[in-house]
Amino acid sequence: MAKADFYETLGVSKTADEKELKSAFRKMAMKYHPDKNPGDASAEQTFKNVNEAYETLKDPQKRAAYDRYGHAAFEQGGMGGGGGFQGGGFSDIFEDIFGEMMGGGRQRRSASGRERGGDLRYNMEISLEEAYAGKTAQIRVPTSITCDVCTGTGAKPGTSPKTCATCQGSGRVRAAQGFFSIERTCPTCHGRGQTISDPCTKCHGHGRVTEERSLSVNIPAGIEDGTRIRLSGEGEAGVRGGPAGDLYIFLSVKPHEFYQRDGADLYCTVPISMTTAALGGTFDVATLDGTKSRVSVPEGTQAGRQFRLKGKGMPVLRSTQVGDLYIQIQIETPQKLTKRQRELLKEFEEISSKDNNPESAGFFARMKEFFEG
Ligand SMILES: [Zn+2]
Numbered sequence: 330m331a332k333a334d335f336y337e338t339l340g341v342s343k344t345a346d347e348k349e350l351k352s353a354f355r356k357m358a359m360k361y362h363p364d365k366n367p368g369d370a371s372a373e374q375t376f377k378n379v380n381e382a383y384e385t386l387k388d389p390q391k392r393a394a395y396d397r398y399g400h401a402a403f404e405q406g407g408m409g410g411g412g413g414f415q416g417g418g419f420s421d422i423f424e425d426i427f428g429e430m431m432g433g434g435r436q437r438r439s440a441s442g443r444e445r446g447g448d449l450r451y452n453m454e455i456s457l458e459e460a461y462a463g464k465t466a467q468i469r470v471p472t473s474i475t476c477d478v479c480t481g482t483g484a485k486p487g488t489s490p491k492t493c494a495t496c497q498g499s500g501r502v503r504a505a506q507g508f509f510s511i512e513r514t515c516p517t518c519h520g521r522g523q524t525i526s527d528p529c530t531k532c533h534g535h536g537r538v539t540e541e542r543s544l545s546v547n548i549p550a551g552i553e554d555g556t557r558i559r560l561s562g563e564g565e566a567g568v569r570g571g572p573a574g575d576l577y578i579f580l581s582v583k584p585h586e587f588y589q590r591d592g593a594d595l596y597c598t599v600p601i602s603m604t605t606a607a608l609g610g611t612f613d614v615a616t617l618d619g620t621k622s623r624v625s626v627p628e629g630t631q632a633g634r635q636f637r638l639k640g641k642g643m644p645v646l647r648s649t650q651v652g653d654l655y656i657q658i659q660i661e662t663p664q665k666l667t668k669r670q671r672e673l674l675k676e677f678e679e680i681s682s683k684d685n686n687p688e689s690a691g692f693f694a695r696m697k698e699f700f701e702g
């Protein structure tokens with residue numbers, strides 16, 4: 330179910346350079362081009378995948394994002410379920426990489442001196458059970474919000490900010506230095522273009538106050554580790570009435586004690602005794618839907634055998650599909666034998682024939698033949 334790795338799709342190594350990528354892409358594109366494979370839906374899909382992989386990897390910024398976040402880098406944050414979720418475009422994550430995001434970075438400032446608020450990152454860890462069922466999480470986010478007393482202007486109610494007399498509102502001043510004229514940020518208003526003579530007493534002229542807000546976040550069933558959810562406008566308030574930043578929820582799913590996840594499928598290794606494997610038997614496994622499933626092990630079961638429990642895996646995001654649970658059998662050789670057990674096993678061995686262990690007998694016979702002719 331998981332999307333194929335872009336490097337694998339193109340058949341190149343993770344260290345492939347531009348030239349290697351291009352030649353691999355050409356080869357694959359020629360082979361799977363729809364014109365060459367009329368009516369072949371799987372070739373068409375491969376062609377699309379190859380295109381997508383190359384489009385991503387040929388761009389150094391996108392490639393860096395992919396190397397760092399995998400497919401999650403390009404997933405749309407929109408998970409449905411309402412509540413202000415919006416698709417996070419490509420650019421968000423690239424800006425993150427180049428340090429313009431996640432607070433502290435450069436602010437986008439408009440001509441009016443109104444700055445967009447910083448983006449916030451919130452790391453959330455959930456259990457596999459929670460990823461299975463989905464949940465509504467209540468989170469508390471410390472953030473700066475627009476001051477309610479001055480409505481973000483920073484000026485005491487009844488007064489208003491004045492245009493800066495030093496820079497006439499441009500936020501920049503020019504100074505001659507030798508032959509050059511240097512432009513720099515206005516020292517009076519610090520680039521805002523306005524000064525406040527009578528600052529608001531609540532926010533001391535900042536226009537923002539820090540507060541902890543409670544937000545409810547919808548985590549849809551089937552969500553995968555590494556998913557990023559964007560809550561548009563839920564980040565820090567803008568400065569002096571500027572737009573608010575976004576809140577990004579970086580979601581990780583805790584490793585599970587018994588189940589490993591691969592896309593929508595789950596894997597569980599179950600050790601059974603040598604006698605159960607030889608004689609056959611049954612055991613129960615608890616599944617994430619809260620029920621139990623009985624697994625019947627037939628006589629003569631070998632280590633590594635896999636049993637599929639259909640529909641007992643993870644739900645697929647935004648669909649009604651459900652993955653499967655695979656039970657992988659491990660066989661435990663008995664240890665700390667008593668005298669009596671040892672006797673019984675020796676006796677068992679004496680009356681065993683090649684037919685009891687065809688793999689083992691066959692292997693050593695073939696090896697002997699190979700080396701001794
Ligand atoms: Zn205020």
Ligand SMILES: [Zn+2]
Binds near residue numbers: 494499501515517523
């Ligand atoms: Zn100024």
